[in-house]
Amino acid sequence: MHKKRKERVKRQSKDISNRAVIILLLLLIIVSITGIILYLSALETTETFNSGKLEGYPNSQVESPAKSVPQNVGGKVTFSIVSPESSSKPSEGVQV
């Protein structure tokens, strides 16, 4: 009788120990996953820094070559079309 009780107590204490291990393992999984998530979000901050968007950090890269302002000038082409009756002067230039 005494032996039986001893075995039951022993088994019970083993059960408790296993449960504790499982709880700990589950905790470990949660902590690991949280760690990865935190790491990935930290990476985003690093990328923000690299792109120069973080205030206080000057971005020394010039994104496009500097160009001065384009300059314009205007030219004209003019002539008049007259009616055949109003003109009888000979043509100049080269008739093709």
Next chain:
Amino acid sequence: MKKQKDISNKTIMALLAVTLGITLLGTTLSIVKLNSLRDTYLFLTGAATTTATTQLTISGTTGITMHNSTINLGSGYYNTSCTTGFAWINTSAGQYNCWINSTPSSFIGHHTINNSGTTVINVTAASGASSKRDAEHFLCGSIDGCASTVAAINVTAFNNLAGSCTGTLPNFAVILSNSSNFTVTLCPELSSAIASNSINVSYYIQIPSDAGTGAKSWTVTYEATDVVG
């Protein structure tokens, strides 16, 4: 009371394997990513705490000037003895066809564009926003204003000073068609050297027989932009 079943060692091993996998994955990711970032930050010696100013100096100037700003072809009319339905005038060679000229004009005319700046420039020609929208607008007085569809203006450019332009010059490229307008590159790289900084621009004008009488005027805009190599 019902006894709870023991969780087997197999289950514990499986959970351990999963944990180990996740931890290994995390560690590998950390090592790989941090290793690639190390080089990026090696040159960083400090960061500004307020604001930083970048000074940029443009050492060259862009500029163009024009000589012979007006090509005046005088006055005339379509020769009705022709059967082409249009007359044409080529101002680069002083040639014409089916056109009867009534006032003296040499027909040779060009705009001379000079690079007056200190940098190499790209030069384009276009009918400006406030100018004619198509050749019929120029020759018949309104957009798509001719009954015929032969109205057209073509542009050609050539070196005024030898060696001025690097790249292909246009050879009678369409700048105004009967129903549209285009931007034409006259010179991809016009030199700023004093002895070779000038091109001439001439036009081929196709005048339809149904173009009405009256004064015709068209403004072309030449634009110079820095060539940054």
